[in-house]
Amino acid sequence: MPKDFKQPKPIQEGLRLMNQCPVCKGDYRADQKNILEQKNEAHLVHITCPHCSNSIVAVIVTTPVGLSSVGMLTDLTAEDVSRLSHRGPMNEDELFASHLLLKERNLSEILSERK
Numbered sequence: 001m002p003k004d005f006k007q008p009k010p011i012q013e014g015l016r017l018m019n020q021c022p023v024c025k026g027d028y029r030a031d032q033k034n035i036l037e038q039k040n041e042a043h044l045v046h047i048t049c050p051h052c053s054n055s056i057v058a059v060i061v062t063t064p065v066g067l068s069s070v071g072m073l074t075d076l077t078a079e080d081v082s083r084l085s086h087r088g089p090m091n092e093d094e095l096f097a098s099h100l101l102l103k104e105r106n107l108s109e110i111l112s113e114r115k
């Protein structure tokens with residue numbers, strides 16, 4: 001039995017496995033992997049591809065028997081993820097305001113104003 005069998009795998013091992021962009025297959029650089037949050041063995045990670053500028057956000061969980069990760073493409077920046085991850089669920093007033101906004105305006109028009 002390996003000496004470190006009961007120890008969780010280091011997060012660096014999980015980050016090393018996430019080394020390729022799922023969109024353009026370009027290699028990530030180590031300095032573009034931002035660990036935004038850590039809670040016990042779970043890490044929230046944001047990576048922006050240096051080649052195509054697409055981003056992923058992923059949760060990497062380290063356990064004594066290995067690593068598990070769930071990730072998805074996102075248009076959020078690392079700052080957006082940090083800010084929004086502490087926000088509670090949308091309440092009824094916010095939902096109603098969103099409904100009214102979308103009733104009055106085109107979604108693509110609203111999104112184009114964000115840039």
Ligand SMILES: [Zn+2]
Pocket residue numbers: 021022023024025026049050051052053054
């Ligand atoms: Zn890419």
